[in-house]
Amino acid sequence: MTREETLSTQQQAIAPIAAFAAAGDLPRLDDALNLGLDAGLAIGEIKEMLVQLYAYAGFPRSLNALGQLMKVTDARRDRGIHDATGSDPRRAIPQGDALLAAGTANQTKLAGAPVSGPLFDFAPAIDTFLKTHLFGDIFERDNLDWKSRELATVGALAALSGVGSQLQAHIRISLNVGLSTSQLHQMAEVLQQRGDASAAARLRTALEK
Template sequence: MKTIRVIIILLICNISLYAQHQNLDKQQKSIASISALTAKSDWEVLKTELSKGLDNGLTINQIKEELVHLYAYVGFPKSIMGLRTFLTVLDERKANGIKDNLGKEASPIDDTNPKYERGKKVLEELTKNPLSETKPDYQQFSPEIDTFLKEHLFADIFERDVLSFQQRELITVSALIALGNVEPMLKGHLGICIKQGLTKDQLIQVVETLKPYLNNYKLKSANDIIEGL
């Protein structure tokens, strides 16, 4: 029995060690790059990364969903330009005889509960914690923004099933790193990434993936926050 217990402990330790040092896969790296380049409005380099994302196995609908998701964080102009850039990439690949995988469409949302309550539930699933009854200062100052966040961002957008919560948070933190100077929001979403199964090592790899596109200040700021998680 003692030998069996030792073997079980060793297996648990090995699994834990593996999780800590798990690497980002190619699709995750593509998601991060596409997000950051859209936030940065670097359309020429984005074309290359969009094509690479398709080559790495992301579907057309997954990338389209990513670009739509981004408008909540970087604005409609950049999101729409990202979609236009993606259309150009798809046309060029089609002309070159490449048939890309469309992937599944978003399922209809048939939940009839009030959107505010649905959004609250999604946010609690993201953070793995019940929401505090005391709202942050900015939500007290502007109750409207709280309503828009719960009803639109977390209900209308995060509820869509083309991308997982983990993928959506990866998109979000990559965009926030590229934007820069939004440390409180970045810290919050990096924490959610941990709750959604990404490790600190993987988050550091996200920053490393974005290194060719961003200045040292933004990269260091992100790394400092990750180290403090």
């Protein structure tokens, strides 16, 4: 495969972090966090992935994963390892109607078309929350690029059972933000190698569909 068809070392580290965080597997998350930091991921980048995780796996898993990141970074600092800190978001987050407009635009760009359907007509509140909060508040934060956000999202969803349609949707979004099918297959290989055979199998099944 060419360089453009493969994930960078840093990108390869993202999916295992997200998968083990979503699954609540803190011992393997500990290893994945250390490998990610060794690969050059900044603390702020990992922190942002784990904050975003709550939208897909819930606050408990996100909070536990962030607590584990704190322990890992403290231990590394005590050993004299100086990891890059990363940056906070630089762009101001819109408010009110401007946030809804920004979130709707982000969702449309990510999905490749405006998102609508009977489910959102049935429960319009969830449509508003998706547009204003997930695709607005979160995706407007510019301290993590969209490719990295989607690698983290696909990794997290692959670790969860019963979310196949959402996993397939985010595979399509991953392609829309510039990732390739070869890179997504490589992600499955990485998950397999890191010991999450179930997540790897779910990702491969979703890719086949």
